[in-house]
Amino acid sequence: MMAACVAPPGALAKKPAPAPAVEYYGDARPDAPELAARGSLPVGVRTVVIENKDQLDILNASASRPDPRYSRKLKLEVWYPGRLAPGEREHVMYTDVLGSGPGNPARPNTPFQFAGRAARDAAPLPAAAPARYPLVIVSHGYPGSRLQMSYLTENLASKGYVVVAIDHAESTRADKAGFPSTLLNRPLDDLFVLRSVARWAEAGSGHFLAGLVDTDSTALVGYSMGGYGVLNVVGAGLSADAVAFVPGGGLAVHQRGNPEYDARRDPRIKAVVAFAPWGGAGKIWDDAGLAGVRTPTLFIAGDQDDISGYKDGVLRLFQGLVHADRYLLTYRGARHNTAPNPPPPAAAAAGLEEFMAYAEPAWDSRRINNINQHFVTAFLGVTLKGQPLQSYLDLPPLPAGGTAGPDTAAWKGFPKRSAVGLELQHLPAQ
Template structure:
């Protein structure tokens, strides 16, 4: 019996090559989760020695100004609900898969009113895992998302830090998430207040946690705060950069005369007395506000906590030269760094776009809520993991990461330490020491 021969013609070659590459990508992609290291990931992007547990907690900040329902000069009050997600070092048996499913939505109930589309993605953590038994508690890191966003916007970073010995708490800011976005002035008023409240609540958790397991892990005297976009707007204020009187006036115009935000202004003596010595480090990804007059030079002088800024030099939301870089230059009393991704825009902090955002027919903003037009988001994630690890390790744990922080400014001139050969292109890292007033 004659067997039929198969001729692999040139015309069929591209088709079969693409098919083979598609199969390989699909097989390999099944195991590649947000935050996993690419082949060229810098050294400190790798996960740490701890298993990672995760749990959800509901908090209530009592008797807050209800700015959305305050009218005609009469201040309404309410108990403000906040959902938080906590990642922590956990005891996980080697035979137990550390896997979790995060439930999220695309779209927004904010000004654009795009339909909410549920999706889910996997992470490398175990829900409600038993906290590790440790001789010493771990530094606390509080994470604040952008407008709009959610507590799951940066899981590549929150999981990674927990694996390295931090208790990491990400906030769902009420009126500011994909699911419940409301008038912007609620975010202006509440962002810094939420962060400060969560720091206090977590520092007190040892007294309030009925099991006492998670609370004993938290070192509330060594705190780092991380914010992206409006989260950056919030963490800088919590760390001492008081808002300008111009913002107070603008807020009054938006709200029909309310001066509620004046308590966060640099000109308010009560604000000046709110300094929090527990906060040892700030990471501000693309902080919003400088171009809009949120800070002036006097307000920025109040920032004295070591701060690591991350920006794209084409940021069209927060601005670069007159925005993020201007904050970096004006915060003269803080030791500070500015990591700049050349040709990147605003999205230098989030997870990569979910697979669902690639579906034809969706609004492009579902994709551009996450993606950077000139960079692979996974590479940005790995670089962020590397530098945030070095920075927080220095200021929260007393580790020596000078090798990775005291480096040439221009990454194109010479390979940066910790980066694989030829992989550290297209970036700049500026560093300035704080001045004593």
Template sequence: MKSKSLFSIKCIVCCIVLTLGASVLLQAQTQEFLYGDMLPDAPELSERGSYTVGVRTLDLLHPDQVDILNSKAGKEVMYDRPLTVEVWYPAEISSGTEALVTYNEVMGTRGDSLRPLIPFTFNGRAVRDAAPKASEKAFPLIVVSHGYVGSRYLMTYLTENLASKGYVVVAIGHTDSTFKDANAFQSTLLNRAKDIRFVINEMERLGKSDSKDNLSGKVNADNTAIVGYSMGGYGVLNVAGAGYSDGMVQFFKGMADGSTAIQVLAASNAEYQNRSDPRIKAVVAFAPWGMERGVWDAEGLKGLKKPTFFVAGSQDDISGYEKGIKAIYEGAINADRYLLTYTDARHNIAPNPPPKEALAPGLHIDEYYRYADATWDQRKINNVNQHFVTAFIDAQLKGKDTSKYLDIPENSNAQDWPGFKPRSSTGMELLHAAPAE
């Protein structure tokens, strides 16, 4: 009799467990999958942090800049350069408030009749204009720079994720380089690094204790990481110490009617050599553009001394791999550096997944391939990026010991990587090289 009762209790418990499990599964199936959410095989550090995320838009003005698109040979025109940035941060949210925000974006490229601008929206897990987290010390700063063309919303899967882990994250909308306002390429070449440096300065100003902004006391710009994708990678490497080559300066002069404005960013310029920024503690460069075009030479790459995490696709057909991104990694001999490679991926190893609007028939294929990769599930790439960027930046900016996630032996796909679900870490390679100095 006793054994029958025990059996009955076990059956009841099993039914409860199965019912709860089915409920959780049903909830997971019916809940909208938002950019950055975890897939079942997402690695450990891709999980969001403990902070609810706030988000706000800021309009900044960088005074007295060279207006390269309206300058002529021997006569540079100056202007106040506008920049719109998006800021994600740990927020003070009242109980019962759902962390949900709608981002307004466009597909297409301005002025391209084959790719007209098409507005669309997508949701994220943040609260618009929420108050910053109270009673907390200042948070480390992360500045994010998109590709050409792109937008400040191109990598929300990562910006939201990092903010939830205790960072103030600022994504720049680079004027003349977004979907909405794409313009001649020389503006991107000249302004990318300058925009990044200016935004660091602005966030430091807004985060000071005597600032009247609501970010006052919340931003520790002395503890900064910079993240860039494609042309953003081109920019962050220069800000971090990899000065452009003299060949690049000559190339720019040819594009910009003889302007020497980019000379200030060249490795051979003494002024540039004295601009090392001690606030920058870490660099993440997704598919950085330029090596195959002579943007850097051996001497310029020696100037990169900040810890750097490179991410690449082995079939990148925009920035190149062996003679492009991997060559930068190998040439940056004075930096403690990593190179994560997605086997057979092309250039799009950083953006959000394609929006559903990009799946509509009749659109230019580039609306889809602005985001998607031909081989990899973009959601998988997003989760892996979250994991490794967290491990790297947490180590550099917060002093956390994340070495078990980063110290992965070469040719290790035969075994599961630390932090990855069983059988889920194939198709990637992670290299590490210590600085020569």
């Protein structure tokens, strides 16, 4: 006969903490590192559409028509510190799609919704004068969407940043088209968004961001192909081999040594976060191209990344940015999905491919999200705001042999024994 389970004295008097009415992506787990916590500011969110006219339509270029032009419409999601009206609360429903582009019957475009912790169209909250909020521009994977990293975008806005995430035309799950468009347009889209926000931020512009944003303190955040784009923006000029990937020479605008490319460097960009950036494992960049980056950079990747590569991919990029102060946060045992939100329920219901477009086999996505929030908060706090957060980045290495030991408790901000599976490397600029 099985013995009855008897609770210790006083145990029944303790009531479990009530579960939140709604669980939002980015909410802190009990083991979340310190800086993952949401900031003190309410968050507003708005959707904006901009149009970049007279751009090369590389997908329709040919020998007989080498320079077709078109306008690129970019849908943006803008998160910002907000001022809530009486009765207004931070709750929004985002609409995204599953799938791998139009015309794919195996993975059709299927809309789904998920909840966010932001107030739709809330009034902006001015920063304490004379300060303004630094700008963070976010670039998704291929395919992906502007909503792919809402756990991070909302979190940063609550800490005093204006965050603008881009739907890159011809590169989202809804409108995926040929890869040359992504290779050409990612850097150009990023810079066009920066120029657009700078105009909006001017006093008297009439835009809701007027007087709110400090574009002289801008960071670029890119995932996968977004990582490729942001590295090119800050000086990683493409190799001649990479330019030859696309017939017609359209990629020469991003080539190292091209005066047009060299003149495009924008000094307002003070920091880069590159999640699993694509391109290191191929011939996209030679050593001289990587040496062109001088912007502080935080790389985040899994050491089992089978899309961007690790030793021959992200690690090579990290080591090759010899003139930039840079960090590499590695998730041991993780593959490529170290950046996105957790798999939505709709993805799990749609089958393995849709689920694995978000999930990590050996890691809990919510755990990854919290760790990303922590390190990105520290890195951008130091590089954009001059906050005293460097000690969160100056961490002791893990023991030789690759196993986590008791010294992981010395990782500032991490609960004891919770830094297992992680490695943070730092290389200063030469």
